[in-house]
Amino acid sequence: MSVENERKRVLNELYRLWGMHMSKTHNVSRRDLIKGMFGLGLSATAIGMIMKNAPLGVKRAWADGHSAEDRAVKAAKALYSSASKKTISIMHPSGSGGNMAPFTEEWKALTGFDVELIQVPVTETHQKGMQEAVAKTGRYDLMLPAPLSLPDYAESGLALPLDDYFEKHNPEIMDGPNRLSYPVSDFGQKYNGKIYGLYCDGDWWLLNYRADKLAAAGDKIDSPRSLADTWGKYDELAAKYTDKANDFWGALEYRSPFWNKFHWMTRFQSKGVLYFDEDMNSMADSPESIETVAELVALQDYIPIENFNYGFTDNYAQYYKQGRGFMEFGWPSLWRYSADVAGAASVIGERDSTGNPTAMGISKVPGTVVNGELVRADIMPFAWDFVVSAHSEIPEASYLYAQWLCGPTMSQRSIPNEGGYFDPWRNNHFLEPNAEFFSAYPGDFLKTSYEAVTDVCPEIILRGGFEYHNAIDVNLSAAYTGQKTPEKAMKDAAKECNKITRRLGKDKQKEAWHNLAKMYSEPMQKAAGVANWS
């Protein structure tokens, strides 16, 4: 075929392709139709790609704004008139309303969308979500579960992936000066590579201690913002400062069911071993884990007997804030309320003329030297994420509310509210707190917490996470109360964890575990050899 003929054939084909609807006979063959559809598809894709990168692309034209909050407000306002539902319904755990309720009117005035807060008992949040996953009623637009719920919510199709919204509206969480630092940014919001949660509450542990007692005894901290670099030193301090005759205890650790596993998680993983190995076998029965439990049992001589019943708030209220303990691991609110003489009736919250606490000190968690490097595994139990329901009629507007409330500026207003329990998490909370914010978290807390964020590690954020936790929890309790030896307890825990894995599907769990393990801090990954996992 000559070049001229070929040119004619191509032109003819093009004419048939684009001009079939203009043909005089109006006859369209099946082939023409398929070609036409193909052409239309190609055209639409090309236009989309061009518009995506265009400076004034349709998408960005209204998604622009000078801040995360501004972008959220503008976008929500644009959505309001066409929204099929004008109220954003939020399922939230009891006790957290104070972080949201004061701002609902403001959001309504800015965007038109009303907000309905549906409070559920804090212990029932996960179950209520899973109930919605099955029922698919669309009653909740937003939910506020802990990151531990993300895998179950995601796998059940309840949680909507937020990657597109993050891309479109930029909540300034994954990058920029106000971001949430790695690794929390990833394991606190992602599951199997996708973003399912918009983070709103920082909950990694720090070690609170009595700085006045330390100074009085002439002791010094090990290194900047670290009372004890190693667990060995921590145990020594616990023994040294225990004064049973005066009901003063060296270590106010939790030994009650549900709470006790967090101590194991942070101490055990600092030894360079994670919850599971490369092949998803539980490491609860590893020598490091058994050694950890033995250490925790030995420490019980410096822990008040009541802590076999007390949870966080009881422990804090009965002991730490009443000046009856030297050290206590805890969430940011432990520092905050201990420093709150008026609101929380703390007897250790005295402050100097600059507003800094004088009796309390704050420290990163201790660690273990692994291969010559100090590894700290700072556990983050709980925290809260906004999750957009996949069954919501107004998913984007709901997401935008969460972006607005959790924006760098708005979060500095909502977090310090006493009637809730959100705590600092964004970099600007730590580095550029406003006066109100700093007043709630005075002294060296924010700087210490900021330094500690790189050491933070997750709970078992996998499908069936609550079951794994329970298996470990029950067996740890048995070891703490002497019903089982540490070895027997942890072998049983490992057995139960492996059983859960098999029931949920080992291959799928393994894939999710590898994804989670790759979201650990670099030192922890290195110590556990995650890079070599295939």
Added chain:
Amino acid sequence: MPGQKFTWYNGIGLLLALIFALFPVLWMLSTSFKPSDEWVKVPAVWVSGKPTIDNYLTVLAPEVLLEDRGGLDQYDEDGNLKQRSDESSGGGAQGAIADFLTKSAWQSIYGSLILASGGTALSIIVSLMAALAIARYRFGGNFTPFFILSARMFPPAAIAVPFVIMFSDVGASDTYWGLILVYAAVTVPFATWMLKSFIDDLPQEIEEAAMMDGMSRWKAHLFVTIPLIKGGLVATTLFIFILNWSEFLFALVLTYNKVSSIPVQMAKYFSATEGLLYGAQAALATVSIIPLVIIGFLIQKHLVRGLTLGAIKR
């Protein structure tokens, strides 16, 4: 045995049984007057040396507590929380409107009254007719009573989610009538069996005599059977009312914001500083037993008769 003496060890046995039965109630009452630092204190505080009514205010009149803590004035015009005036003395945290202070428990108390009354009334009406049909007319044959009871042979959790789906489809979620239907449905088996046993103990000849005197079947049941099993009917009604009054699972899964009940409200008492508010929970529990005590007192004559009905065989 007739004429047997009441001995001192009978008395001790009864006293122990009484303590065993009343201890939880007394502990609840005591906790409801304790300040937060005595809720879980070791050794236990049996009776508070510094009793407070704050727990009752939290439950019934939180606005009074809110006013004590600065009231709504602590918010500025923009909804921001104002700084505490006593900051220099260590007032670190800002504001103080916890969830439990924004809303009293009255909505859930009313809710429980409506739900328990409605559910009980519906359940008793349906069960009474079912019991009459089974006891007097052998409706459905011998297997029917067991078939009805089989509805309670699986855990309520197994049917909770299907209920959520159905209720969502028909718009019954978060409504009183929806939950009343559920309460009636899950208590009908108990009520039917109880009422059937009371009717079984009543000689059928009495009704037949009434019909021979000119009464219709309906009238004979209404004016003869029911008055004669009044004690049993009252006992059954109270039993079903208590079941509905204390029901938690369905109230939790089938309600959102509009409808609430006491057990669900109780589970919501939680704060960041104090964890579960045992004092408020105890106060609400104490308030919630008042209607049951009053009803029990008013109907005690019938109740005793009802509980012993059928104890002596003809």
